[in-house]
Amino acid sequence: MSDSKIRNMEEFAALSGVSRPTVSKYFNDPESVRASIRTKIEAALEHHDYRPNIFAVNQNRKLTKNIGIIVPYLADPFFAEIARRIETLVIAEGFRPILLSSHGDTNLEVSNLEALRQIKPAAVLLAPLGRTSDRQAIMDFCDNVPTVNFDSNIEGAGEAFIGHNNVQATDVMIQYLTRTGEPPVFFEMRTPPNPNAIKRRNAYLAAMERLGHTPQLIQAEGEGWNLEEIGYETAKRAITNKELSTNTVFCSNDRLAIGFLSAAYELGVKVGHAEGCSLRVAGHDNHPFSRYTCPTLTTISHNYDLIATRSVEIVMSMIESEQRLEERPTTLLDGELIMRASA
Amino acid sequence: MSDSKIRNMEEFAALSGVSRPTVSKYFNDPESVRASIRTKIEAALEHHDYRPNIFAVNQNRKLTKNIGIIVPYLADPFFAEIARRIETLVIAEGFRPILLSSHGDTNLEVSNLEALRQIKPAAVLLAPLGRTSDRQAIMDFCDNVPTVNFDSNIEGAGEAFIGHNNVQATDVMIQYLTRTGEPPVFFEMRTPPNPNAIKRRNAYLAAMERLGHTPQLIQAEGEGWNLEEIGYETAKRAITNKELSTNTVFCSNDRLAIGFLSAAYELGVKVGHAEGCSLRVAGHDNHPFSRYTCPTLTTISHNYDLIATRSVEIVMSMIESEQRLEERPTTLLDGELIMRASA
DNA sequence: TATTATTTTTAACGCGCGTAAAGAAAAAAA
DNA sequence: TTTTTTTCTTTACGCGCGTTAAAAATAATA
DSSP states (O other), rough: OOOOOOOOOHHHHHTTTOOHHHHHHHHHHHGGHHHHHHHHHHHHHHOOOOOOOOHHHHHHHOSSSSEEEEOOOSSSSSHHHHHHHHHHHHHHHTTEEEEEEOOOHHEEEEEEEHHHHHOOOSSEOOOOTTTOOOHHHHHHHHHHHHHHEEEEEEESSSSSEEEHHHHHHHHHHHHHHHHHHOOOEEESSSSSSSHHHHHHHHHHHHHHHHTTOOOOEEEEOOOOOOOOOOOHHHHHHHHHHHHSSSSSSEEEEEEHHHHHHHHHHHTOOOSSSSOOBBEEEEEEEEEEEEEGGGSSBBBBEHHHHHHHHHHHHHHHHHHHTTTTOOOOEEEEEEEEEEEEEEO | OOOOOSHHHHEEEEEEEEHHHHHHHHHHHHGSSSSHHHHHHHHHHHHHHHOOHHHHHHHSSSHHHEEEEEEEEETTTTHHHHHHHHHHHHHTTTEEEEEEEOOTTHHHHHHHHHHHHTTTOOOEOOOOOOOOOOOHHHHHHHHHHEEEESSOTTTTTTSSEEEOOOHHHHHHHHHHHHSSOOOOEEESSSSSSSSSHHHHHHHHHHHHHHHHHHOOEEEOOSSSHHHHHHHHHHHHHHHHHOOSSSSSSSSSHHHHHHHHHHHHHHHTBBBBBSHHHHHHHHOOOOTTTTSSSSSSSEEOOHHHHHHHHHHHOOOOOOOOHTOOOOOOEEEOOOOEEOOTTOO
């Protein structure tokens, strides 16, 4: 590797003995040039460590090789984990992921969209805030940039939606809980940031009715994304005041459940499905930490890998076909019951 | 807001009644043009929604308004939380954060560095993998891009280092544990990915010697970043085989401690400083979830806010002064004892 | 009002690369 | 070998903006 600095493609082309337009062609698609030429260029590359200026390249292309990823809250391990997998897949496809977090803030979400639009990404994977999203801003964005919506469904936004089958998942858990003990109380936020929570609430109510049980909602009052704390405080109150009408609690998501377990532990309430336990607690999401709670959390798994894989698959097919999808296919991934110690 | 699409600065300048170079000047620093001109431009901006093409702008600048942030593993809530704060501060300073995660992978770390170099960032905040980093690649990078190294110290890399005072923090915890009960066993990985762990091990050994106690290291064998699992497995073995020489365990970090608590719970070992508990467990980092473990985790807090604030402060001063620092100032932030239920 | 200092306009070049057209060269087919 | 097809080279323009130098306009000062 010679240390001679190459300023631009012109210089590099001269060094490799190939014309600049051909070199340009090579960098856009190595297969598009003759093997003999390719060899020359790649030989030169080994000696001179040149790569095209990314800004100049992107300025002259309608679309870049960038793929934007927006998640609502990256400090939530659920989204961190999904983002990690999506990034890995995107890189494997030869694109460059640009990961942005909205940090739970509507304005930041909008400015993330604007930032991405400027970058002219080939496509965007968007997990919106949900209830607090600026719907109009998102729709505008999706008109201009091919987008796949995942996790939180903003009706009509993007070319496709990949999300959880909240109804199926909720049903499975309720079935399991009722078959193994008392029917569950539903533990959630009154105004959850994420629309999945609303779907889960409704699914709970419907399932309980169908099964002939009386539903009970315990609704936490907090706002924002500090879910463990909200779950903890509300659980402490609910347990202390004996608000629970049954000995079984189904939490709208694992982070609330983690807060619940913490409160129960502190109050000396033994949680679990085993003999001698006075309370059963289940969650929803298969949060990365749910495997290590005390007791380990029975929950519904939403396959991280699958949601990432499917989202990227659809994005790639959109990019290849170079056209928008006429319909808006909706993929709802089934959840899987993860039986652990807590319920 | 008229919907007339503006193609470039030329058109926008014409519409606002100001010359293009002056408009260019305005976008680089609004204060640099006369108030009357500024008013004209801003009036036009309200009607026409134009912003300079980011690629064209960056092509012609030596340095962009981008600030790179690289963390070793974004799915770790510790780094997610720090990244979140750094991003917020960077945005407040009027820069654009570019967050990249190395996902625990040496090659990805190197290609993240290369990606950032292409983007000509004003500066970079780098939390390296540590032991598995490609030291040479990092040093090369730091020669070309003004970088601040944080969390894991790569000796000589970057213009400054901001990290934890592992010695102080470890000492404080050992003092606390020995004053309130038996001296601790140290629970860690044999080959930890992060160099802080080595510092903590050595600090433990030194402190124990100084205090006249016999040290004991319980070393987990795993590799990688799945720390809870590694902690869980090793703790299960250690407890079952009665390997612990005292009733107190000091974990090298909170994620190992979370695994440890999970194992202890499963084995029916009561953890806590209270009457009737047979084991005390302490951690290190004040992980976002340590507040919700069962029992809540006694740990050493490393102030997230401070590490983010200091790192960004130094980066900003580097950018403003437009010169590299002659020394390499090292800031070690003291940890603070967080007394909770586990020890 | 005249003078000086500051800012803006005009005109023009450059950044590094995408891309198009026409002719030359190489490879494939006849 | 000749003809056809494919690929490459040469030449040249354009992308949108940063930046500079000289001339013009404006503001501040005397």
